Amino acid sequence: MGLSVLSDDHFMGEALKEAQKAFDADEVPVGAVIVCRGRIIARAHNLTERLTDVTAHAEMQAITAAANFLGGKYLNDCTLFVTLEPCLMCAGALNWSQISKVVYGADDEKKGYSTYHSKPFHPKTEVVKGIRAAECAALMKDFFKKKRG
Numbered sequence: 203m204g205l206s207v208l209s210d211d212h213f214m215g216e217a218l219k220e221a222q223k224a225f226d227a228d229e230v231p232v233g234a235v236i237v238c239r240g241r242i243i244a245r246a247h248n249l250t251e252r253l254t255d256v257t258a259h260a261e262m263q264a265i266t267a268a269a270n271f272l273g274g275k276y277l278n279d280c281t282l283f284v285t286l287e288p289c290l291m292c293a294g295a296l297n298w299s300q301i302s303k304v305v306y307g308a309d310d311e312k313k314g315y316s317t318y319h320s321k322p323f324h325p326k327t328e329v330v331k332g333i334r335a336a337e338c339a340a341l342m343k344d345f346f347k348k349k350r351g
Contacts, residue, residue: 213283214334220247221285231341234260234284236268244268261292277301285338287314293322303328307338
C-alpha cells in the first residue's frame with residue numbers, strides 16, 4: 203500500500219486497535235498512534251490503571267515513545283491520531299512537543315481541552331476532529347456500560 207493511499211481514516215483505525223487493547227485490559231479505551239512521514243512511529247493506549255498513574259494517558263505514552271524513536275523531544279513532522287479529544291494535560295504536552303497535526307475521533311464533552319475554551323496547542327498545530335467519531339464514541343460507551351454492569 204503506497205503512502206498516498208494511507209488516510210486519516212486508516213490511521214484512526216490503528217488508534218482504534220490500541221483503544222481496543224485498553225478496553226480488553228479494563229482501561230478507559232483511548233488509543234493513539236503517532237505518524238511521521240507516512241509511517242507509524244509510536245502506538246499507545248491508556249495505562250492509568252496498570253501503572254497507577256493519572257498521567258499515563260494514551261497521548262502521553264505516545265509522545266514519549268515517538269520522542270524516543272526520533273531521538274529528540276520535538277515532533278514537528280508528526281501527526282497524532284487519538285480516539286478521544288485530548289484533555290488539557292495532554293494538549294499542553296502536545297503543545298510542548300510542537301506536533302504538526304492532531305487528529306481525534308470523539309469529542310470529550312466532560313474533560314476535553316475544548317471545554318476550557320482555550321487553544322492549548324502550538325500555534326502551528328493543525329487540529330482535525332470527528333474522524334471515525336461514532337466508532338470511537340461507541341467503544342467508550344460500551345466500556346462504561348460494562349463497568350456499570
